[in-house]
Amino acid sequence: MTTYADIFSKKERVEDMEIYAGSGAVNEQLARYGVKFGIYKNNEFKEQLFPFDMIPRIIDKDEFTYLEKGLKQRVVALNCFINDIYGDKHIVRDGIIPEEFIYAGSGYLPQCDGIKPPKGIYAHIAGIDLVQAKDGDWYVLEDNLRIPSGASYPMIARMISRRSSPDLFTGKHVEDNRNYAAMLRRTMDHVNVGGHTVILTPGRYNAAYFEHSYLAEKTGAHLASGHELIVENDHLYFIDYSGRKERVGAVYRRISDEYLDPMTFRKDSVIGIPHIFDIYRKGNVALINAPGNGVADDKGIYYFVPKMVKYYLEEEPILQNAPTYLPYYKEDMKYVLENFDKLVLKDVAEAGGYGVVFGNKMTSEEKENFKTMLKNEPRRFIAQEVIDFLDIDIMEKHELLPRKADLRAFVLMGEEPMVWKSGLTRFSRNPDSFIVNSSQGGGFKDTWVLSQ
Amino acid sequence: MKKLQFGYHMKLTFSDYVSNHRFSLKCVPHDTDLQKIVNMTVEVYPDNVTSEDSDAYGNITLFGYTNELHDCFGFDVKGIAVTGKEEYEKADELHKIGIFKYQTQKTKPGLRILEFYQKLDLKRFGSATDKATAIMDSLSEAFQYVQGITDMETTAEEAFTGGSGVCQDYAHIMLSLCRMERIPCRYVAGMMMGEGLSHAWVEIWDEHKWRGFDPTNHKLVGDEYIKISNGRDSTDCLVNQGIFTGNVSQMQEINVVVEEVFDEWNNRIN
Ligand SMILES: Nc1ncnc2c1ncn2[C@@H]1O[C@H](COP(=O)(O)OP(=O)(O)OP(=O)(O)O)[C@@H](O)[C@H]1O
Numbered sequence: 167m168t169t170y171a172d173i174f175s176k177k178e179r180v181e182d183m184e185i186y187a188g189s190g191a192v193n194e195q196l197a198r199y200g201v202k203f204g205i206y207k208n209n210e211f212k213e214q215l216f217p218f219d220m221i222p223r224i225i226d227k228d229e230f231t232y233l234e235k236g237l238k239q240r241v242v243a244l245n246c247f248i249n250d251i252y253g254d255k256h257i258v259r260d261g262i263i264p265e266e267f268i269y270a271g272s273g274y275l276p277q278c279d280g281i282k283p284p285k286g287i288y289a290h291i292a293g294i295d296l297v298q299a300k301d302g303d304w305y306v307l308e309d310n311l312r313i314p315s316g317a318s319y320p321m322i323a324r325m326i327s328r329r330s331s332p333d334l335f336t337g338k339h340v341e342d343n344r345n346y347a348a349m350l351r352r353t354m355d356h357v358n359v360g361g362h363t364v365i366l367t368p369g370r371y372n373a374a375y376f377e378h379s380y381l382a383e384k385t386g387a388h389l390a391s392g393h394e395l396i397v398e399n400d401h402l403y404f405i406d407y408s409g410r411k412e413r414v415g416a417v418y419r420r421i422s423d424e425y426l427d428p429m430t431f432r433k434d435s436v437i438g439i440p441h442i443f444d445i446y447r448k449g450n451v452a453l454i455n456a457p458g459n460g461v462a463d464d465k466g467i468y469y470f471v472p473k474m475v476k477y478y479l480e481e482e483p484i485l486q487n488a489p490t491y492l493p494y495y496k497e498d499m500k501y502v503l504e505n506f507d508k509l510v511l512k513d514v515a516e517a518g519g520y521g522v523v524f525g526n527k528m529t530s531e532e533k534e535n536f537k538t539m540l541k542n543e544p545r546r547f548i549a550q551e552v553i554d555f556l557d558i559d560i561m562e563k564h565e566l567l568p569r570k571a572d573l574r575a576f577v578l579m580g581e582e583p584m585v586w587k588s589g590l591t592r593f594s595r596n597p598d599s600f601i602v603n604s605s606q607g608g609g610f611k612d613t614w615v616l617s618q
Numbered sequence: 619m620k621k622l623q624f625g626y627h628m629k630l631t632f633s634d635y636v637s638n639h640r641f642s643l644k645c646v647p648h649d650t651d652l653q654k655i656v657n658m659t660v661e662v663y664p665d666n667v668t669s670e671d672s673d674a675y676g677n678i679t680l681f682g683y684t685n686e687l688h689d690c691f692g693f694d695v696k697g698i699a700v701t702g703k704e705e706y707e708k709a710d711e712l713h714k715i716g717i718f719k720y721q722t723q724k725t726k727p728g729l730r731i732l733e734f735y736q737k738l739d740l741k742r743f744g745s746a747t748d749k750a751t752a753i754m755d756s757l758s759e760a761f762q763y764v765q766g767i768t769d770m771e772t773t774a775e776e777a778f779t780g781g782s783g784v785c786q787d788y789a790h791i792m793l794s795l796c797r798m799e800r801i802p803c804r805y806v807a808g809m810m811m812g813e814g815l816s817h818a819w820v821e822i823w824d825e826h827k828w829r830g831f832d833p834t835n836h837k838l839v840g841d842e843y844i845k846i847s848n849g850r851d852s853t854d855c856l857v858n859q860g861i862f863t864g865n866v867s868q869m870q871e872i873n874v875v876v877e878e879v880f881d882e883w884n885n886r887i888n
């Protein structure tokens with residue numbers, strides 16, 4: 167394991183990092199660029215600053231090679247799964263996943279049944295959340311397959327850091343992360359069925375707008391909102407400023423499934439495009455990511471991902487899940503009740519760090535209430551062993567402080583699966599907390615993958 | 619087997635002009651194991667651009683748009699259905715239709731349906747068909763056909779609590795009860811011999827067969843029925859969905875006519 171202390175000289179550590187941090191130059195610049203983090207809660211975006219810490223997470227070349235292999239394998243298997251679920255459903259027939267985990271959850275969209283998206287890809291962009299335990303082992307905590315966000319933050323932070331402290335990178339052999347845009351472009355072009363490529367944003371007042379516009383600029387895609395796109399004669403068109411209509415072949419949409427098309431999903435959506443889903447069904451436009459991916463990334467399904475790897479690829483999973491229990495199974499319920507205090511419990515319907523509770527942090531009354539809920543609705547929860555994951559130092563008021571940090575790795579499915587040699591490292595600002603989510607006040611770091 | 623001539627007419631009248639009208643219609647019957655549709659004509663007005671596709675449940679969907687100002691919108695579907703070709707539709711394997719076992723927003727039971735369900739004591743019966751028959755028998759006693767009390771949005775529990783409603787409500791309540799027994803079942807929208815409104819009933823899965831039950835009329839579905847669409851509940855089978863520009867109120871007229879036709883010697887078609 168390489169830490170920043172290993173690759174920076176003592177002088178650099180004291181001087182460069184302090185200047186770099188102390189001045190807050192990078193954060194100031196980020197604020198100027200409008201780098202904020204939007205969170206969806208109760209169908210409303212909330213906007214928060216996303217503080218940047220300049221001490222990077224550093225991943226050795228060999229270690230990243232291992233992660234890369236495991237991540238590709240995982241995302242390939244997840245894509246097989248989504249294709250299967252909206253197709254023949256063999257994994258249900260063969261009893262690998264109980265059907266209620268598919269049909270009784272909210273992730274499965276019956277409207278998608280029978281759809282083969284362009285090139286058979288459902289999850290084009292996957293954000294896989296990992297943590298590294300103190301002994302060096304990595305664990306996947308979650309797969310994000312709907313609209314995983316966050317790649318733009320390390321991209322722009324790297325760019326600004328390079329600009330403000332060019333020496334920081336010299337001789338460090340850090341993989342360049344500017345290629346994310348090119349990877350994304352290849353991914354979009356691969357499934358484009360003919361025409362322009364558009365990034366669909368809910369609009370300028372959306373807190374994630376920075377990421378949408380930044381990715382559009384860097385990939386050369388059109389940035390558009392719903393009212394600039396129209397379905398006519400079974401095809402999608404972009405209406406430019408002069409009123410001319412141009413065919414669109416691929417949409418990287420940054421609005422969720424339910425708002426995508428008021429004719430198929432939520433009727434009150436004003437940010438979607440009427441009939442886009444109908445022409446997508448006909449194969450006349452690619453949607454990135456495909457609608458319906460929620461069936462593969464909820465916390466209940468997570469338990470089955472290593473089984474999917476074996477089932478579809480006939481390979482041993484390279485990456486492991488955090489040890490997870492499904493109270494749905496009797497033995498697991500027993501284990502969870504008996505070991506309640508050492509486990510973390512998660513509500514499968516929640517996200518953003520909400521509904522994640524640590525057994526040992528509950529009062530005895532809370533515990534009893536929780537156990538009753540668990541017995542009444544076993545399918546609603548999963549339980550996990552608490553992974554004592556690594557701290558990474560952050561710089562606060564010229565002091566180095568250890569904080570919990572996870573990693574969101576980005577896997578893109580173009581012609582081949584690709585893993586971005588960087589990633590979003592999120593950390594908790596609270597010394598006693600494992601919860602790194604930005605919605606819970608966390609910050610982020612750049613992720614340096616070493617090239618030698 | 620019957621030869622049924624059908625006409626399905628729907629007209630929306632708006633209180634003022636609307637424009638940029640986008641619509642999706644599920645008003646066209648398609649061939650199934652039970653029925654074959656011939657000589658069909660479909661007319662959607664005013665002038666518009668229309669495409670056709672089938673949705674995830676195999677229903678024909680017409681979708682399109684009218685940009686000009688208009689104050690009415692509608693369709694006319696006419697044709698002939700040869701019905702009763704088989705007694706039932708062949709069903710997919712169970713693992714593929716699992717979605718029809720689970721309750722939806724519309725069918726989710728509340729206290730009243732639960733209480734009714736417990737009284738039914740369905741454990742006495744073996745097959746899904748026997749259970750569904752028992753459900754239909756008791757439902758037709760416990761629920762009254764009355765128009766104008768419920769509407770499109772009414773759930774099974776709301777309707778059942780009120781004690782009366784229309785075919786959509788009968789179907790939703792029956793689906794709710796069957797799903798409590800984990801019997802896969804689906805909502806069907808269609809037409810029935812006679813003149814009046816469109817109709818709705820249910821199909822339940824029994825050993826690879828979809829069997830039709832009409833709880834409103836307390837009978838099994840036979841060759842006097844023409845299916846248009848099916849889904850988890852009425853929301854998957856909406857005849858007309860639209861969005862448009864214009865702040866108006868609207869009035870809907872529906873007229874369905876289905877009558878048996880005979881060949882020139884006045885014999886039934888065999
Ligand atoms: N098994 C675990 N051991 C230790 N910490 C954990 C564990 N599971 C989750 N956490 C912490 O809680 C955070 C949130 O967990 P998780 O990702 O499962 O929830 P979430 O609500 O899906 O968040 P999001 O969707 O924003 O990623 C993780 O990023 C991690 O910091």
Ligand SMILES: [Mg+2]
Pocket residue numbers: 295307308
């Ligand atoms: Mg997470």
